[in-house]
Amino acid sequence: MKGFIPAKYTALVTMIYMAALMGFVLSVVVVAINTGVGDGYVGRVVSSYFKVLPMSIISVIVIRPLALKLVRLTIWQDEQEA
Numbered sequence: 001m002k003g004f005i006p007a008k009y010t011a012l013v014t015m016i017y018m019a020a021l022m023g024f025v026l027s028v029v030v031v032a033i034n035t036g037v038g039d040g041y042v043g044r045v046v047s048s049y050f051k052v053l054p055m056s057i058i059s060v061i062v063i064r065p066l067a068l069k070l071v072r073l074t075i076w077q078d079e080q081e082a
Contacts, residue, residue, distance in 0.1 A: 015064060018060060019061075023049060023052045026052065031045045
């Protein structure tokens, strides 16, 4: 299947997908913890997800530079690789 977004946007698209998926998983878990899994659960999850989605995307985009810096500080590299 051929994509429709240019390759130069790979990092941004990856971040958006990650934020969307993590936001959904967290919505599922937090709604289950706070209100239980019963009548109206799916509706509450969807409502929660759409409230969380914009903030999760913005957070991932803003926090990415810090995460990359922490990875560079954490991963050991040989002198030849650096």
